[in-house]
Amino acid sequence: MATLLAIETSCDETAVAIVKNCHVCSSVVSSQILIHQCYGGVVPEVASRQHLETINPAIAQALSEAKLGWGEINAIAATCAPGLVGALLVGTTAGKTLAMVHGKPFLGVHHLEGHIYATYLTEPTLEPPFLSLLVSGGHTSLIHVKKCGDYQTLGETRDDAAGEAFDKVARLLQLGYPGGPIIDKLAQEGNTKAFTLPEGRISLAEGGFHPYDTSFSGLKTAVLRLVQQLEAKDTPLPVTDIAASFQNTVAQALTKRAIACALDYGLETIAVGGGVAANSALRSHLTAAASKHNLRVIFPPLKFCTDNAAMIGCAAAEHFEQGHTSPMSLGVHSRLSLNKVMELYEL
Ligand code: KG4
Numbered sequence: 001m002a003t004l005l006a007i008e009t010s011c012d013e014t015a016v017a018i019v020k021n022c023h024v025c026s027s028v029v030s031s032q033i034l035i036h037q038c039y040g041g042v043v044p045e046v047a048s049r050q051h052l053e054t055i056n057p058a059i060a061q062a063l064s065e066a067k068l069g070w071g072e073i074n075a076i077a078a079t080c081a082p083g084l085v086g087a088l089l090v091g092t093t094a095g096k097t098l099a100m101v102h103g104k105p106f107l108g109v110h111h112l113e114g115h116i117y118a119t120y121l122t123e124p125t126l127e128p129p130f131l132s133l134l135v136s137g138g139h140t141s142l143i144h145v146k147k148c149g150d151y152q153t154l155g156e157t158r159d160d161a162a163g164e165a166f167d168k169v170a171r172l173l174q175l176g177y178p179g180g181p182i183i184d185k186l187a188q189e190g191n192t193k194a195f196t197l198p199e200g201r202i203s204l205a206e207g208g209f210h211p212y213d214t215s216f217s218g219l220k221t222a223v224l225r226l227v228q229q230l231e232a233k234d235t236p237l238p239v240t241d242i243a244a245s246f247q248n249t250v251a252q253a254l255t256k257r258a259i260a261c262a263l264d265y266g267l268e269t270i271a272v273g274g275g276v277a278a279n280s281a282l283r284s285h286l287t288a289a290a291s292k293h294n295l296r297v298i299f300p301p302l303k304f305c306t307d308n309a310a311m312i313g314c315a316a317a318e319h320f321e322q323g324h325t326s327p328m329s330l331g332v333h334s335r336l337s338l339n340k341v342m343e344l345y346e347l
């Protein structure tokens with residue numbers, strides 16, 4: 001069993017974890033949320049500078065919490081795509097430097113592959129093929145996971161990602177950032193049927209609708225119009241009801257597409273990943289629908305839904321087991337399609 005030290009710095013969390021295959025020995029996540037909150041979103045330059053300050057203490061803390069020394073680490077991994085270039089550079093430079101100093105192999109990891117592999121922290125014996133529902137701040141995709149490194153995107157968002165929709169709706173309700181957890185909490189007190197909102201469907205040229213793609217920008221605009229109408233009446237805004245109705249609409253749209261896709265492709269397991277996998281409505285809708293269709297659904301443990309390094313360690317462990325390592329010349333990429341993952345490795 002290989003032990004890996006993994007680093008994640010693609011956005012606004014400086015995260016370091018040590019994983020022994022899919023067992024987490026330590027996981028440190030230093031969030032920059034409070035720093036970016038006043039801007040209403042992540043400021044790339046501020047994020048890079050903060051990663052620089054936090055990375056070395058986070059590495060030291062991960063080693064100390066795992067009670068391990070460099071001699072017991074078999075390889076070092078770091079997220080190298082996609083994400084903010086300056087932020088990615090801090091993590092990959094730290095990872096490569098440590099790999100050179102301590103004479104260890106280095107693996108660059110695709111951030112989305114990390115979110116796919118986060119489900120292995122719940123179910124370490126999961127075997128492909130399965131369907132991954134990847135729902136984060138930047139992505140909303142249905143991915144056919146054929147084997148480690150072999151992914152086919154079957155559906156995706158045509159505009160906003162699910163997490164982005166939560167963040168934008170929270171901003172227009174003046175609730176703060178990131179919006180997902182705040183809306184989730186407020187929705188507990190609200191009525192999901194208070195307002196009927198559009199699910200957002202993609203029309204096909206030949207008629208009908210795309211069965212797996214999503215669109216959340218119309219839903220966001222519908223919430224904006226609703227807020228404007230309610231404000232014009234000069235009564236207090238029913239924020240909990242709006243939150244519950246919006247969240248329910250997103251959960252239903254994602255559930256419907258994931259179930260249809262799994263059934264059409266004969267995939268018996270749906271593995272959910274990304275920050276929105278923490279959403280309580282998505283968890284309950286998808287679990288209920290999956291059991292109705294005899295499908296299995298796996299969510300990562302709550303704390304490993306949002307960005308962390310344990311999931312990067314899990315994906316890297318799988319590649320390391322297959323003999324994949326990255327060259328020290330590996331660069332970082334702000335965008336990289338999942339079907340180019342194998343370009344990160346020398347075989
Ligand atoms: O995966 P993640 O940490 O970062 C990206 O790779 O994007 O996801 C962050 C996103 C944010 O948009 C946040 O609002 C959303 O996940 N999120 C949630 C919840 N917790 C985080 N959305 C809905 N419900 C939640 N409980």
Ligand code: ZN
Pocket residue numbers: 111115136137274275306307
């Ligand atoms: Zn992420």
